[in-house]
Amino acid sequence: MKNDKLSLNRWIAEAEEKGQSLQEFLIEYNTRQLECDRAQLLDKMKEMLRVMRKSIESGLTGVRSHSGLTGGDARKLQQAKSCGLLGEKARDAVIFAMAVGECNAAMGRIVAAPTAGASGVLPGVFFALEKHYNLSEETLAEGLVVAGSIGLVIADRASLAGATGGCQAECGSAAAMAAGAAVTMLGGTPSQAGTAAAIVFKNILGLVCDPVAGLVEVPCIKRNGSCALQALAAAELALCGIGSFIPADEAIDAMKSVGDALPCALRETAGGGMAATPTALAWAKQYFSQDKDK
Numbered sequence: 001m002k003n004d005k006l007s008l009n010r011w012i013a014e015a016e017e018k019g020q021s022l023q024e025f026l027i028e029y030n031t032r033q034l035e036c037d038r039a040q041l042l043d044k045m046k047e048m049l050r051v052m053r054k055s056i057e058s059g060l061t062g063v064r065s066h067s068g069l070t071g072g073d074a075r076k077l078q079q080a081k082s083c084g085l086l087g088e089k090a091r092d093a094v095i096f097a098m099a100v101g102e103c104n105a106a107m108g109r110i111v112a113a114p115t116a117g118a119s120g121v122l123p124g125v126f127f128a129l130e131k132h133y134n135l136s137e138e139t140l141a142e143g144l145v146v147a148g149s150i151g152l153v154i155a156d157r158a159s160l161a162g163a164t165g166g167c168q169a170e171c172g173s174a175a176a177m178a179a180g181a182a183v184t185m186l187g188g189t190p191s192q193a194g195t196a197a198a199i200v201f202k203n204i205l206g207l208v209c210d211p212v213a214g215l216v217e218v219p220c221i222k223r224n225g226s227c228a229l230q231a232l233a234a235a236e237l238a239l240c241g242i243g244s245f246i247p248a249d250e251a252i253d254a255m256k257s258v259g260d261a262l263p264c265a266l267r268e269t270a271g272g273g274m275a276a277t278p279t280a281l282a283w284a285k286q287y288f289s290q291d292k293d294k
C-alpha cells in the first residue's frame with residue numbers, strides 16, 4: 001500500500017540531494033503548495049512574528065488571567081536576579097514562552113503555533129535566538145516556514161491537539177517544530193533539523209494533557225517554558241553532530257501511537273494528572289461555584 005503521508009525524512013533527503021538548506025527547500029515547497037511567491041510567504045511569516053513579539057510584550061506587563069489562577073510569573077522571572085542555573089539564552093526562552101502563555105490565558109492575541117495552549121514555545125525559542133545571535137527578521141521568517149512545515153507533517157501523521165494526543169501533541173509538537181527551526185536558523189543541515197525534532201519527541205513522549213479546571217493555565221504556561229528548553233537542548237545536541245537512532249517520521253508515529261493509547265482522562269478532559277489533584281479539584285469547585293453566582 002502506498003504511504004502518502006507527509007514525510008519529514010523524505011523532505012530532508014530531497015533537500016540534501018539537491019544541496020539545498022532545509023529552509024530553502026521548504027520555502028519552494030510551500031510557495032508551490034500555496035501558489036504564492038517567496039516574498040508573499042515570508043511576509044506572512046513576518047506578520048506572525050510581529051504578533052508573537054507583541055504577545056511577549058503583553059505577557060511581560062504582568063497580565064493576569066480572567067480566572068485569577070495565573071499571571072505575572074514571566075515578569076517576575078525576568079525581574080528576578082538569576083541564580084545562574086540557566087544561561088541567558090535558556091532563561092530568556094523560558095521567560096518569553098511563559099509570557100506568551102500568560103498573554104493567552106489573559107485572552108490576549110497570540111499565534112496558535114501550533115495551538116493556543118502551546119503558543120509560547122516558538123516565540124520563546126525564536127526571540128531568545130534573535131536576541132542572542134542577532135538573527136535577522138528574514139532568518140526568523142525562514143525559520144518559521146521550517147517550523148510550520150514540521151507542524152504540517154505532525155498534523156498529517158499524528159495530531160497537534162491535546163484532546164487527541166495529549167500535551168505531547170501540543171507542547172511536544174511545538175518544541176519539535178522550534179527545535180528543527182532553531183537548527184536551520186543557526187546554520188545546521190537538513191538532517192540535523194530532523195534529528196532535533198526526533199530528539200524532542202523521544203524526550204517528551206507520553207506527556208499528558210491535564211489542565212486544571214479545563215483552563216489553559218496550569219500546568220500549560222510553565223510547560224511552554226520547559227518545552228522551549230527541550231527544543232534548545234535538542235537543537236544543541238543535533239548541531240553538535242549527535243544523531244537520533246529513531247528517525248523523525250518514526251518518532252512522530254510513536255507519538256501518535258502513545259497518544260492513541262492515552263486514556264480519555266489524560267486528553268484535555270481535566271479528569272486526570274494535575275487536574276485531578278486535591279488542590280486542583282478544590283480550586284475548580286470554588287471557581288465554578290463563584291462563576292454560577294455571577
Ligand code: SF4
Nearest residue numbers: 117162167170209220
Ligand atoms: S496541558 Fe493540555 S491544554 Fe495545556 S498546553 Fe498541554 S495540551 Fe494544551
